[in-house]
Amino acid sequence: MHLDPANWKSNGQFFDYQGHSIFYKVEGSGPPLVLLHGFPTSSWDWSVVWSQLKNEFRLVTLDFIGFGFSDKPRDYPYSLTDQAELTEQLLLHVGIVDYHLLTHDIGDSVAQELLARQLDRNSNHILSCCFLNGGLFPETHRPTRTQKLLLSPAGFLVSRIFNYRLFKKSFSVIFVNPPTDEELKYHFELIMNNEGHRIAHKLIQYIRERKTKRGRWLNALQRASCPLALIDGIDDPVSGKHMVDRYRELVPQSQVWEIEACGHYPQLEKPGEALEAYVKFRNT
Numbered sequence: 001m002h003l004d005p006a007n008w009k010s011n012g013q014f015f016d017y018q019g020h021s022i023f024y025k026v027e028g029s030g031p032p033l034v035l036l037h038g039f040p041t042s043s044w045d046w047s048v049v050w051s052q053l054k055n056e057f058r059l060v061t062l063d064f065i066g067f068g069f070s071d072k073p074r075d076y077p078y079s080l081t082d083q084a085e086l087t088e089q090l091l092l093h094v095g096i097v098d099y100h101l102l103t104h105d106i107g108d109s110v111a112q113e114l115l116a117r118q119l120d121r122n123s124n125h126i127l128s129c130c131f132l133n134g135g136l137f138p139e140t141h142r143p144t145r146t147q148k149l150l151l152s153p154a155g156f157l158v159s160r161i162f163n164y165r166l167f168k169k170s171f172s173v174i175f176v177n178p179p180t181d182e183e184l185k186y187h188f189e190l191i192m193n194n195e196g197h198r199i200a201h202k203l204i205q206y207i208r209e210r211k212t213k214r215g216r217w218l219n220a221l222q223r224a225s226c227p228l229a230l231i232d233g234i235d236d237p238v239s240g241k242h243m244v245d246r247y248r249e250l251v252p253q254s255q256v257w258e259i260e261a262c263g264h265y266p267q268l269e270k271p272g273e274a275l276e277a278y279v280k281f282r283n284t
Contacts (some may be wrong), residue, residue, distance in 0.1 A: 001110075001281070002165075003044075003047045003050075003075050005044050005111075005186050005189065005190055008025075008044050008047055009069055010042075011025065011027070011046070012024060012025040012043075012069070013025070013026075014069075015090065015093050016247070017065065017086050017089055017090075018124070020065055020070070020071040020073060020076075021070065021151065022062060022063065022065060022070045022071070022086065023043070023062060023063040023068055023069035023070045024043075024061065024062040024063070024090055024094075025043065025059070025062075026058070026059065026060050026094055027050075027054050027058075027059050028053065028054030028055065028056070028057055028058050028059045029037075029054075029057075029058055029139050030056050030057045030058055031057055031058065031099075031100060032057065032058045032060060032096045032098070032099040032100065032129070033053065033057035033058065033059055033060070033099065033100045033101075033102055034060045034061070034087070034091070034096075034099050034100065034101050034102070034108075035053075035059060035060070035061040035103070036061070036062075036064075036087065036102075036103040036104065036107030036108075036110050036111060037061070037063070037067070037068075037104060037105070037106075037107050038104045038105020038106050038107055038108075038134065038265075039067075039105055039106045039203060039204070039206065040067070040191055040200065040203070041067070041068075041187055041190065041191070042063045042067050042068025042069070042187075042190045043061040043062060043063050043068055044068065044187075044190060045104065045265065045267060045268065046059075046061055046267060048267060048268055048271045049163030049267050049274065049275055052275055053275070056279075057100070058096075060090070060091070060094060060096060060099070062085050062086070062087070062090050064083045064106075064110075065078070065082070065083065066078055066196065066199055066203050067088055067190075067196065068112045068168075068190050068193065069190070069193060071194065072193075072194040072195065072196045072199055073199075074196075074198060074199055074202075076199075076202070077143070077201070077204075078202050078203055079205070079206070079209055080106060080109045080110055080113060080184075080206050080209050080210070081113055081209070081213075082130060083106070083110045084110045084113035084114050084117065087110060087114065088114070088117075092174040094204065096104045097125055098125050098127055098130045099125065099126065099127065100126070100127050100129070100130075101114070101126060101128070101130065101281075102129055102130045102132070102278065103129070103130070103132065103134070104131075104132040104133065104134060104265070104267065105133065105134045105135070105239075105264070106134070106135075106206050107133070107134065108131045108132070108134030108135070108136055109134065109135065109136075109206065109209075109210055109213075109217065111129055111131065111214075112136070112217035112220050112221065113213070113216075113217065113220070114126060115129060115220035115221065115224050115226075116216050116217060116219070116220035116248065118218070118220075118225070119220060119223055119225075124225055124226070126226050127226055128226050128227045128228070128229075128281070128282065129224065129226055129227075129228050129229075130228070130229040130230070130231060130278055130281055131228075131229070131230045131231070131232075132230075132231050132232070132233075132265075132266050132267060132274065133232050133233055133238070133239045133240070133243075133263075133264045133265070133266065134239055135207075135210055135238070135239055136217075136221070136230075136239075136243065136247060137212045137214070137218070137243070137246055137247075137250065138207075138211045138214055139240065139246070140242055140243040140246045140260070141207070141210065141238065141239060141243075142238050142239070142242075142246065143207060143238065144170050144173065144174065144237075144238065145170065146158070146166065146170035146234050147170075147207070148265070149202060150200050150201045150204040151201075151204050151205075151207055151208075152208075155200075155220065156201045156202065156259075158200070158201065159197055159199065159200045159201045160196050160197075162200060163196040164184075164185070164188050167184070167187075167188050167191065168184055168188075171184065171187070172184070173237065174236060174237060174238055174263050174264035174265075175259050175261055175264065175265065175268075175269060176233070176235050176263045176269060177261075177269050178234040178264075179264075179268065215272075216265070218250065221250070221251045222250070222251060224264060227255070227281070228251065228254040229254060229255040229256070229257070229278075229281040230244065230247055230251075230254060230255070230257070231256075231257045231259065231266055231274055231277045231278060232244050232247075232257070232258055232259065232263060232266070233259050233262030233263050233265070233266045233269060233270065234258045234259065234260060234262065235260070235261060235262060235263055235265045236262070236264040237263075237264075238264055239264065240263075240264075241258070244256060244258060255281055255284065256279075257277035257281075259273050259274065259277070
């Protein structure tokens with residue numbers, strides 16, 4: 001990683017969302033590019049590619065409520081729709097109207113809701129949208145064992161007993177080349193910050209939300225007015241080659257890049273290839 005989480009936090013800021021403190025970063029110059037992270041991690045996922053991207057774009061990222069350095073209230077109606085509202089409020093806060101999206105995992109679903117809202121409003125503020133590995137379609141999402149346990153009636157118990165050993169075991173299986181122990185511990189610390197592990201069974205409800213919103217979010221992809229792209233680590237057991245094949249079938253107008261020998265986090269496992277693909281997308 002280029003920056004440890006403490007340094008990542010040191011040049012970030014906080015703003016208020018519904019009485020809760022939300023961590024965000026704005027850096028660089030050029031066209032605005034909004035980076036949205038995945039579950040169960042944080043905006044720190046973008047730290048490896050941040051320095052290169054900020055030379056070309058005005059970067060904006062945040063920790064969704066319940067993640068990273070943001071507040072993690074226990075009694076809160078967590079949803080991807082709310083995370084989309086939070087993202088829009090951040091953009092309003094920093095004065096950005098027109099922007100590009102680069103998203104990952106649940107960030108993909110948030111982007112789908114943002115695209116759907118653009119259709120609702122008949123507006124064109126999203127200039128392009130590029131997805132990394134994520135559950136764009138519920139029928140192709142293959143949750144890990146830990147995710148299934150969190151989603152079960154015993155999920156609140158799993159949240160309580162969550163520890164580094166369990167995290168390392170469940171997180172490493174979605175990589176071809178897992179992070180180092182130091183990096184894993186940083187990710188774990190960010191989850192544990194503000195006792196975030198205690199709400200994991202609430203955050204995981206996004207899996208159910210994807211099913212109820214499937215029609216709306218598929219429509220957002222198929223009717224998108226902006227260019228779309230998918231950059232996917234195809235050896236990801238959660239949303240790898242099987243998801244790419246479905247994406248090509250349902251969203252044929254999109255550009256697609258497949259990254260071999262890469263799991264769920266292309267921006268961490270194969271940052272050079274992911275960046276190269278993204279630059280090609282933006283230059284076409």
